[in-house]
Amino acid sequence: MQEKMTGKEPLLEIKNIFASTEDLTILKGVDITIQPGEIHAIMGRNGCGKSTLSKIIAGHPAYKINQGSITFKGKNIKSLEPEERAKSGIFLGFQYPIEIPGVSNLEFLRVATNARRKFLKQQELDTFEFEDLVKEKLELVKMDYAFLNRSINQGFSGGEKKRNEILQMALLNPEIAILDETDSGLDIDALRIVASGIKKIANKENGIILITHYQRLLDEIKPDFVHVMANGQIIKTGDCKLALELEKNGYEWTDQLSQDS
Amino acid sequence: MKIIDYITEEKINLSTNLSKIQNFCASKLRETPLPKSQSETWRISNKQKLSSLLEYQYDLNSYQPNIPSYLTSKKAIKINVGNANQFNLKENDWQIKELNTKEINFLIEEKIINNNSEPTWTNLLNHSLVSEENLLGIKISGENIPPLQIFCNSKINHFNAKTLILLIDEKTTVDLLQVNLGDKNSSLSLTTYVWLEKEASLNHGVISLGNGTSNLLNSLDVVQKIGSNYKLSTIQMQYDFARFEVNINQSEGGGHTTIRGMQVSNDNEQIGTYTKVVFNGPKGYLDQLNKSLANDKSHSIFDGSIIVPKNAQKTDAAQLSRNLLLSNTAKIDTKPQLEIIADDVKCKHGATITQLNEDELFYMRSRGLTFAEASKLQLKSYYKEIIDSIPVLEEGLELLNHLIN
Ligand SMILES: Nc1ncnc2c1ncn2[C@@H]1O[C@H](COP(=O)(O)OP(=O)(O)O)[C@@H](O)[C@H]1O
Numbered sequence A: 001m002q003e004k005m006t007g008k009e010p011l012l013e014i015k016n017i018f019a020s021t022e023d024l025t026i027l028k029g030v031d032i033t034i035q036p037g038e039i040h041a042i043m044g045r046n047g048c049g050k051s052t053l054s055k056i057i058a059g060h061p062a063y064k065i066n067q068g069s070i071t072f073k074g075k076n077i078k079s080l081e082p083e084e085r086a087k088s089g090i091f092l093g094f095q096y097p098i099e100i101p102g103v104s105n106l107e108f109l110r111v112a113t114n115a116r117r118k119f120l121k122q123q124e125l126d127t128f129e130f131e132d133l134v135k136e137k138l139e140l141v142k143m144d145y146a147f148l149n150r151s152i153n154q155g156f157s158g159g160e161k162k163r164n165e166i167l168q169m170a171l172l173n174p175e176i177a178i179l180d181e182t183d184s185g186l187d188i189d190a191l192r193i194v195a196s197g198i199k200k201i202a203n204k205e206n207g208i209i210l211i212t213h214y215q216r217l218l219d220e221i222k223p224d225f226v227h228v229m230a231n232g233q234i235i236k237t238g239d240c241k242l243a244l245e246l247e248k249n250g251y252e253w254t255d256q257l258s259q260d261s
Numbered sequence B: 001m002k003i004i005d006y007i008t009e010e011k012i013n014l015s016t017n018l019s020k021i022q023n024f025c026a027s028k029l030r031e032t033p034l035p036k037s038q039s040e041t042w043r044i045s046n047k048q049k050l051s052s053l054l055e056y057q058y059d060l061n062s063y064q065p066n067i068p069s070y071l072t073s074k075k076a077i078k079i080n081v082g083n084a085n086q087f088n089l090k091e092n093d094w095q096i097k098e099l100n101t102k103e104i105n106f107l108i109e110e111k112i113i114n115n116n117s118e119p120t121w122t123n124l125l126n127h128s129l130v131s132e133e134n135l136l137g138i139k140i141s142g143e144n145i146p147p148l149q150i151f152c153n154s155k156i157n158h159f160n161a162k163t164l165i166l167l168i169d170e171k172t173t174v175d176l177l178q179v180n181l182g183d184k185n186s187s188l189s190l191t192t193y194v195w196l197e198k199e200a201s202l203n204h205g206v207i208s209l210g211n212g213t214s215n216l217l218n219s220l221d222v223v224q225k226i227g228s229n230y231k232l233s234t235i236q237m238q239y240d241f242a243r244f245e246v247n248i249n250q251s252e253g254g255g256h257t258t259i260r261g262m263q264v265s266n267d268n269e270q271i272g273t274y275t276k277v278v279f280n281g282p283k284g285y286l287d288q289l290n291k292s293l294a295n296d297k298s299h300s301i302f303d304g305s306i307i308v309p310k311n312a313q314k315t316d317a318a319q320l321s322r323n324l325l326l327s328n329t330a331k332i333d334t335k336p337q338l339e340i341i342a343d344d345v346k347c348k349h350g351a352t353i354t355q356l357n358e359d360e361l362f363y364m365r366s367r368g369l370t371f372a373e374a375s376k377l378q379l380k381s382y383y384k385e386i387i388d389s390i391p392v393l394e395e396g397l398e399l400l401n402h403l404i405n
């Protein structure tokens, strides 16, 4: 189905994944393969399972994988803890970033950055070195240093929370980044900032999954593949034209496909 | 129990200058040596732990405490109950004066003997034992008073007892940090009385830190006159058995009381805080927050009562008990009690028991923090609110790191 094969080992390979919570099966056989340098978009109605897919890749303990495999750089990661996945280069930009009162954003970012650096066998940064790095990355998302002295996401506006996610992505330098509706609820300026932040981080080595409802983001960041999800499955995969079609015809257009399959 | 034997076998009568108070308290204890088990606040206390607390050798000497750097304030005047020589610190605009034995005895007699209400067991025990050297009374008056640190400690394999009396003069503002330290395998009995005169203000920190196997009986009694301001910020942890009894009396109403308390229990420890705030006049104010954190197989108790009699109209009191359970085998008992007779009052209270927040933990873990690191950050924020409100402390962050690790 995906033609842009490079012959390299896939970065991330999701094969026939079934996942459920205690009493609900949400994912019903999802397949996606991502090669280094690729950008994939996932679209689909609210409730079809996009966030669940992103969370099981990140290792959320609330979901059980009943079938299938998730392979990251040739290694099955199903039994890895969320922090081990993060350290090895999997990043999830949350649809709803969590507010953590009382925990300093700066301290959190530093501990997180150093955890990743340690994994990469890079030298860990002390407070001052980290300050330099973070100032440089703040530029990318046009955030003020003052944000770092606040508690994690506490009292941040919707746009500020999303920019904080991109800041974290920039600091952690992931190999696979899944950005779950990072563009939802952003005004035009914030969307541009976020999009240009993502573009600066994207490169030939890493892969990006954009979960989105809007063409706006895909105008800025052109995906190599677009997947349409419905009812826990990927029902159609195409190139960026598929997103345009969806924009024009709405999700009802894909309902037919979902029933056919 | 060595301590009870010491009192009941009338050994203390051998001491030459036994005070009236000592006689009074010891004779009460000879009748009923242990707290009455039907007493509400002792009901769920661990009797075995209480008897271990009483199983140490009574020691009327006092020892220089070993003060960790994170509890040392460079700016503060430091006083050690037990080795303080007679002192009278005086500057142009302030004075810290030591009370003499006669003044001290008078004050304690008013509390214990000439008082309608029955003295608590904790205070009876304290006054039966405390020797004159371990009894300190000071009166503070004036303006621009430097911060104070007062230390009490218990020595390894011993039972130490100390009494502290503080008189804060009218319109006088004081920042005080009381530090109680327990060696391992030791017990400390401490009774503190505070009188806040009209419009006096005391920002009072109490840090009680044991060594895991230490024990503590800590009683704090505060009388607030009208217009006075009393802020209590406390943290107690690392005791096998610790009991903090706080009694605050707004004797004329119209006082302002703030309490920020935190206790942490680990292993098999039992740590309890029992507060009672009484409004004896109108327009009193109370804002109280107590946090308990229980880990392993420990037991944490918070019992907070607020008493608003008929003459305490327009009282405004709020109490919140927030509890964090860190293991399935730990136990938290929290009991807020309101006794309101006046009708025109604003009183609210509440209690929550929670665990570490799953979503918050996952968010942090998804950024590479281990479960332990993420929990630690959450705990830090839980502690920080209290530590930030403790006065005089200069190394709050260092203390925090010590407590978390
Ligand atoms: N932890 C959970 N517990 C119960 N139901 C869940 C949970 N997570 C997701 N769901 C349900 O699974 C479905 C898919 O949710 P989600 O993956 O968030 O969809 P999307 O991101 O595509 O909008 C929804 O019906 C949602 O209510």
Ligand SMILES: [Mg+2]
Pocket: A050, A051, A052, A095, A180, A181
């Ligand atoms: Mg979603």
